[in-house]
Amino acid sequence: MTFIQIDQAIERIRNKQFLIVVDDEDRENEGDLVIATEAITPEAVHFMIKQAGGIMCAAMTKQRLAELDLPLLEAQNPDLDRCQFTITVDAADRFGVVTGESAHERAITLKALANPDTGASDFLRPGHVFPVQAQDGGVLRRTGHTEACVDLAHLAGFSPAGVLCPILRDDGQMARLPDLEKLSADWDIPIMSIADLVTYRLEHERFVHPVKTSTYASKFGDFELTVYRNDVNDSLYMAFSMGKLDDAPTLVRVHAGCLGSDLLFSRNCDCGNELQAGFQAIAEAGQGVLVYIVRPEDSGSGLLERFDISDNILPCTSQHSDPRDYGLGAQVLHDLGLNQIRLLTNRTAQRAALSGYGLEIVEKVSLPIPKRMD
Ligand SMILES: [Zn+2]
Numbered sequence: 001m002t003f004i005q006i007d008q009a010i011e012r013i014r015n016k017q018f019l020i021v022v023d024d025e026d027r028e029n030e031g032d033l034v035i036a037t038e039a040i041t042p043e044a045v046h047f048m049i050k051q052a053g054g055i056m057c058a059a060m061t062k063q064r065l066a067e068l069d070l071p072l073l074e075a076q077n078p079d080l081d082r083c084q085f086t087i088t089v090d091a092a093d094r095f096g097v098v099t100g101e102s103a104h105e106r107a108i109t110l111k112a113l114a115n116p117d118t119g120a121s122d123f124l125r126p127g128h129v130f131p132v133q134a135q136d137g138g139v140l141r142r143t144g145h146t147e148a149c150v151d152l153a154h155l156a157g158f159s160p161a162g163v164l165c166p167i168l169r170d171d172g173q174m175a176r177l178p179d180l181e182k183l184s185a186d187w188d189i190p191i192m193s194i195a196d197l198v199t200y201r202l203e204h205e206r207f208v209h210p211v212k213t214s215t216y217a218s219k220f221g222d223f224e225l226t227v228y229r230n231d232v233n234d235s236l237y238m239a240f241s242m243g244k245l246d247d248a249p250t251l252v253r254v255h256a257g258c259l260g261s262d263l264l265f266s267r268n269c270d271c272g273n274e275l276q277a278g279f280q281a282i283a284e285a286g287q288g289v290l291v292y293i294v295r296p297e298d299s300g301s302g303l304l305e306r307f308d309i310s311d312n313i314l315p316c317t318s319q320h321s322d323p324r325d326y327g328l329g330a331q332v333l334h335d336l337g338l339n340q341i342r343l344l345t346n347r348t349a350q351r352a353a354l355s356g357y358g359l360e361i362v363e364k365v366s367l368p369i370p371k372r373m374d
Contacts, residue, residue: 001177004190006200012190014156018044020167020180020191021148030166031180031191032145036153037114037161044163045103045110051183054166056106057083057132058113059149061160065133068113069120072133083132083146089113090127100128114161134160139198140207140232140324148194151201195323202327203357207231208335216240220283223290226336230328234296237332240279243287245337249362251288253278253344254329254354259298260314269316270346270369277367278344288344289336291329330357 004012009019016039022031033052035044037059048056065071070086090100091109100109109129112118135141138151149162167175167183175183184191208228216225221242228237255275260266262275275292282288296302298317307313333341334357342363343354354361 001181001191003193003196006192006196009190009192009197010152010155013039013152013158018047018187018189019152020184020189021145021152021164021194022177022180022191023143023145023148023194029176030145031175031177031183032149032164032166033189034145034149034152034162034164036156036158037110037163038153038158040107040110040163042102042104042107045107048163048165049103051167051187052165053168055130056163056165057085057130057146058110059134059146059162059164060113060131061150062133062136064113064159064161065131067119068123070123070125070131083144084134086131086133088126088128088130089123090129091118092122092124095122100124110163114159116159137232138201139194140201143194143198145194148192148197151197198324199327202324202331206331208237208328208331210335218279218283220279228332228335230331232324232328233322235325235328236294237329238292238294239289239332239336240282240292241289241336242282243285245287245289247337247339249340249342250338251282251285251344251365252333252338252341253282253288253290253367254293254326254333255290256293256318256325257295257298258316258318259303261316261318264314266314266316268312268314269319271316271318273369274346274367277369281344281365281367289333289338291332293325293329295325326354327357330354330359334358 012019013036018033018035020031021034033048065086073085091097091112095108095112097105097108106129112122132146134146134150138147145164149164150160153162154160169175169179180191208230210226210228213226216223223240223242226239258271261269261271278290282290297306340360340362342365343361344365344367346367
């Protein structure tokens with residue numbers, strides 16, 4: 001399966017064309033037909049109803065929904081994975097809307113939702129158009145179609161609003177990749193992956209900000225510690241650096257915190273030993289950076305929440321880490337002035353996200369760790 005590159009996907013949206021957007025297999029694995037709201041026409045609405053067939057929605061930002069006084073439906077499922085529907089709308093009579101149902105009238109309502117000159121009094125409630133609320137931060141906060149739509153419209157230079165319609169098969173079941181590929185070929189509409197959009201945004205926008213720097217005396221030697229916060233999630237990035245940092249190949253370890261192993265001597269995994277070996281290797285080289293990711297689920301109320309979903313209270317959290325963590329780690333390394341990295345890792349799989357953002361992994365250096373005692 002080849003997905004369209006994101007810069008080409010943005011170009012299509014800018015040219016007022018459709019895209020088929022798919023999410024991950026471990027999420028809904030759903031394909032939606034999407035277009036920028038400013039590009040919507042009666043013909044486009046009709047095409048979406050006929051060729052996609054699911055419930056057509058208007059993806060909008062929280063801010064715009066607040067301006068239009070369109071609250072989320074009550075009894076809203078607080079689960080972030082669910083679609084965040086608001087009360088439904090039709091554009092008011094003066095826009096020429098009579099019943100609100102036809103493709104022509106739905107296009108009028110959709111356009112009015114994205115028009116910055118309209119306000120709350122320009123819409124009747126309930127109606128035939130279903131606005132859905134995107135999370136602030138877009139696909140970096142939630143990897144849903146709603147967020148992808150808003151991000152794509154914004155990146156294409158339109159107001160951040162998109163129209164989306166889940167694609168159904170002829171037998172009424174949700175379409176899967178083979179069905180989407182057929183639709184793509186039949187109508188010459190490329191398929192875009194939300195995961196690629198996440199990577200693209202991590203590579204092209206800056207989300208990390210240094211908040212504090214100090215010297216840090218460790219048992220391995222003295223490091224310079226810079227703490228970064230980010231705009232995407234509540235994780236903190238602690239960058240322990242030693243020696244002169246420049247664009248020469250530099251020893252780097254990016255370590256996703258693993259409470260059980262790093263601090264509490266768990267035998268679940270090798271994280272704790274790798275952390276120690278990472279500090280040691282950088283101290284011996286006299287130059288390098290260790291980025292330690294402190295995640296909210298490893299402390300306080302975040303840890304408490306985890307008790308509910310797993311019998312294993314202290315599992316290895318590093319093995320299931322969020323790929324965004326590494327993209328943000330790359331931004332931290334870039335901020336510290338690095339270009340080429342010699343990555344300290346015992347994993348064979350490439351950390352794709354780490355090699356973005358102007359960073360190149362020029363070498364993998366394995367960590368010498370003692371044999372496990374189990
Ligand atoms: Zn671990």
